[in-house]
Amino acid sequence: MKTDVQVAVIGGGIVGVSVLYWLAKLGWTDTVLLERRELTSGSTWHAAGNTTYFGPYPKMTALFAGSIRTYLQAEKETGQSVGFHETGSLRLAATERELELFHDYAPRYEGLGIPFHVRSPEEVAALHPFIDTGQIHGAAHTPTDGHVDPTGATNALAQAARIRGASVERRCPVETIAKFGSRWVLETPNGAVTTEHVVVATSFWAREMLVPLGLNLPVYPTQHHEIITESLPEIAALDTELPSMRDSWVSCNVRQEQNGLLIGIYEEEPEFWALDGIPPDFKEELLPPNLDPLMPHLERLMERMPLFAEAGIKVANNGPMCLTPDGLPLIGPVPAMERLWLATGFNVGIGTGGGSAEILANWMTTGQPPKGLDAIHADRFGNDLSKDAALASIRKVYARGYQLPDRI
Template identity: 75%
Template structure:
């Protein structure tokens, strides 16, 4: 039997669930999400859940701001908790240029109505007593952001979309995608699905999914580490949760996780995963961690945050993370493929997925591309990019970590 819908979203991570939610909010309720395994099975389940309002490109700040707003609205609608901790975030200035740019970003936050302050090193130390203010030039402070539970958030989005009429099919891999009757046909082991519009939100799986249509899109899985420490008595003794830190010099983010610290690291020499295609039997596994590769960063972190030297490592996670050659997601229609849309390539998908989905759903339901967001358009690499060139560019953009872009 064929299922026929107006729109099918492939992929049940935070991005697919956000797109489904926003499409139903904008009136496309004849909508279906189809997931290979369970919701959050891809990168979403092991994300730290950081959702800052700080975006390194002012024109894209609304994607960050819109994400947390989206998740909170889905929570209110569905009753499913998203586990938001409002810790605020400090984006440390490791150089005078960074602090100068932080001042230049202020008007964008005022325009969006978001609290934003540029702090001196002493103010940073007052907000986060474990940061050594020597060696920093200040910080951008966004006091009303924090982190969410990515699994709870994905389920809140899915539940809110379902309540508006959407269907969610789990344990149903899409095994083929082709044109049919002016729309698209998805093959599954339980019969085909036809849809006028399809959104591919399958992260690094999208590269192989779109190859039969003539694309070789640079959507590549990197290996990304996060570390969780043992409890620290000085952290446990605090009355309030620490703000999250992002630091271009250490190339990491740090937030409180229970009474310890959770650290996400952008390595100098990232390694890739599954360049020949994601193994068909890949489930939700993590990859083997390699602490040696992280050591230069962890040593710098001990200088920046001396308390880290007292902490034993409790957990080291290495998970696949989708990256593109410019570090930005691919959002929008695929060239020459009417009705086929892409929402993949998110390396901060919790931080930007909800806001990006709002933009994409608006584009799909009105036909009008969002102004000023050409940098994330899905057609910017044309039909593809040679793998070697893509890997070279991803290596360098990943290694830049939290360094601000050369042009803003």
């Protein structure tokens, strides 16, 4: 194990591995990633892998675009598949106002060279034969996004980073972080690692990890469900994979998974998990599903996509997912803690992890913060936000689901 490095990244989910990869690409290879168990052991292994280009915040669109680009680059460099399915996505306009907003967003995509179309209900029906378009006003269509295999992408990124000289240590939990002079010392059961820079990419574990340094990060685990249906003959009969669908009225996303449907739901009353501390014996297991709060959404989905009403549920997964009070990640240096960097708080870490890592790695290697991305700066909540206030905001953010801000 490397014991004296320029950068130690803690956490081997999609985000930490993406940071390791981008640092290596930018020439910083005196690096080691330390992972408590196996790569993807946190939220990454059970994510649906949705990676869309659609988003209401113009400055964030580049993060989404950068993520797919990052994963495909790693695939090219290693030959390891990231399982990208270019199905495209439909973001339904449940209201006239949503449709107006989609038209407002269009020039941004043109500027970035990302195909973006505002579709009529008839066009939506042609693209996705199972959506009942009777109650929608149209949709935003991003035809070149889709979904990846989160585990495949993580492994490809790790392999591509290793090829350039970076190291990955699995089964190596960081037990303490302390500063001695100008260097950080990370204690692990396999020995200490001394490093100039530390990147904390430990998702909802980051909070407890940094309390001993006097930090109060507002990142908490929320329970998030995804449902996978049995195969449906109507889907098996299709020639091409269905586009992903996102709908503010149902508050869910739906994509094709083999010959069934995979549905992710943002319910109105989200449940937190492990608010008094992540159990030390938590490995990578799922949480017991609780379907009752999901029922109103599933009933609405039966109206929006009547085919779903005919499907048996094969699996209901409930996994912990990290959230911050505004739903955006914490990226960048921690003030007053020289060379301690955060890459945590991701709730769409597959969709934004690769692009965010590119931004962080550029920031670290040039010393220049990214322009116009104050919304994701690690220090934006200060250090004094109470737990109650943070949880109240997270509840609202989660329950907002796919509703768009009226102004951006």
